[in-house]
Amino acid sequence: MNNNFELKIIKDLQKIINNNNIILKIFIFLLYIFNIYSFITIIIILYYNNIINFNNILLIIYSQFIIYILKNIIKRKHPYYYKNIIKITSEMDIVDKYSFPSSYTINAFLLSNIIFKNTNINYDYISLLIGLTQIYSGSNYPSDILLSIIISKILFNIFYI
Numbered sequence: 001m002n003n004n005f006e007l008k009i010i011k012d013l014q015k016i017i018n019n020n021n022i023i024l025k026i027f028i029f030l031l032y033i034f035n036i037y038s039f040i041t042i043i044i045i046l047y048y049n050n051i052i053n054f055n056n057i058l059l060i061i062y063s064q065f066i067i068y069i070l071k072n073i074i075k076r077k078h079p080y081y082y083k084n085i086i087k088i089t090s091e092m093d094i095v096d097k098y099s100f101p102s103s104y105t106i107n108a109f110l111l112s113n114i115i116f117k118n119t120n121i122n123y124d125y126i127s128l129l130i131g132l133t134q135i136y137s138g139s140n141y142p143s144d145i146l147l148s149i150i151i152s153k154i155l156f157n158i159f160y161i
Contacts, residue, residue: 076100080138102148105131109152
């Protein structure tokens with residue numbers, strides 16, 4: 001996708017969310033709650049409650065290597081580098097330099113798929129909200145999120161045991 005088109009989508013999404021106080025609070029909450037520390041905590045809790053197993057954790061670990069490799073091959077800058085076009089909605093906890101693929105989105109959808117496969121409970125709507133928060137915050141482009149969902153499905157189908 002064209003960066004200008006995607007930056008316009010981000011700007012429009014920010015405008016829509018900022019005009020709805022309830023949705024804004026949900027997005028801000030998700031931005032702060034879903035980070036690497038909470039992700040690890042969720043995995044530990046799920047493991048000790050026998051919702052996920054060691055092989056599922058290995059799948060998540062493998063995916064981190066693939067995310068790292070893809071980010072360093074593609075090297076797409078985050079949208080927040082265009083501060084003159086979009087509003088930065090929160091202080092960024094910059095873990096990596098590149099936006100594609102979205103590690104938050106891949107991790108959220110992988111975990112959702114694992115939970116669904118093991119319990120038949122679907123959490124994709126939460127994963128989608130997490131992806132949308134990444135667009136809203138200026139961390140990722142819409143195409144990063146869409147392609148990251150596809151990548152998470154591919155990784156899940158290849159490595160799920």
